[in-house]
Amino acid sequence: MTTLAIIGAGQGLGLAVARRFAREGLSIALIARDQARVDELAATLVAEGHTAAGFVADVRDRPSLVSALEQAASRLGPIEVLQYSPLPAKEFMRPVLETVADDLVGPVEFSIYGAAAAAHQVIPGMRSLGGGTLLFVNGASAVRPRDGVTGTAVAFAGESAYAELLHGALAPEGIHVGQLIIPLGIGGGDPAHEPEVLADTLWSMHADKGDFRVYAAPLPD
Template sequence: MSTIAIIGAGKGLGMAVARRFGREGFSVALIARNQQRVDALVEILGDEGITAAGYTADVRDQDALRTALVRASEDLGLIEVLQYSPLPAKEFMRPVLETVADDLVGPVEFSIYGPVTAAHQVIPGMRALGRGTMLFVNGGSAVRPGARVTGTSVAFAGESAYAQLLHDALADEGIHVGQVIIPFGIDDGDPSHSGESVAERLWSMHVERGDFRVYAEAMPD
């Protein structure tokens, strides 16, 4: 059975992706900071017939993140699909002229060190499987920096560059790396912004293995 690990799993997009991949026979590893919350989500998925397990890790804690991914592989099988989609903290989003060097430590740990740690942990298993997909989910500041969200603008740019480099380096090994940009918030009432809609796009990225970057919808002018 194939396994998807969702880093930053929650009741919105995380559960929508878990259900979408679960319908295709995937086991689901939910990774987040709160064990009680992921356990509750696992119970819901179990009632729906989806095999799932929950693990605790803060993506800024590299050891904890590695441990969660190791445990997921041991419990559910080698990870074929990795989704990196934790929500950045509000304190990462300071105006540019109020942002000092120390303010960028958290965003960089969150959006660069976390993805690098996760990727290096799962690539050997994907190589052993002979296939794999890594999916990075980012807001619009990843491609269009915003002066009021300096931390995410800087850190998402680094995450984007790293993911693009992974895409280029791993394509010949049957491992697809893709990034979806969500310019607006998820589940704001517009059907095209729903978690289910984004989950369907992520499934298509895994199956079709097309371009590196896709957009949930067009960026505003």
């Protein structure tokens, strides 16, 4: 059995994606900062007949992230799919004229350094499997900067560039890299933004290995 590792797992999109991939036969590694939260999510999945376990990591603490991914692969099976979707902190979201250089350190560690550490940890295993998928989940500011969320917009843009470079470099090896842009956040009554719909989209991105960037819905004007 191979594994889907979700970095930034939670009750909304994370649980929906976990269920979608588990139905396809993957084991599920749930990674977040709160052990109780990931254990609760894992228990829910196990009660539904799936294989799952929770692991603790902070994406700004790269050794903890690498360790969590190592533990997940050892306990559940090699990581075939990685989803990088931690929720940015509110303090990353300030107007540009109120954002100084030090304010960008956290967002860059969160969205770029963490993403790179996770990717480099799982790529060798995907090569051994003969393929795999890295999925990056971002909001609209990744492709259309917005003043009120400066730190996240800058860091998401860097994450987007990194992921797109990975896409080009890894495609010849059968490893797909994709980015899902969710313009209006998760849920909120828009059917295209409901967790189960987004989970189906992420499964299709893995199964079909099509374009690098997929939009959950068109960007608002």
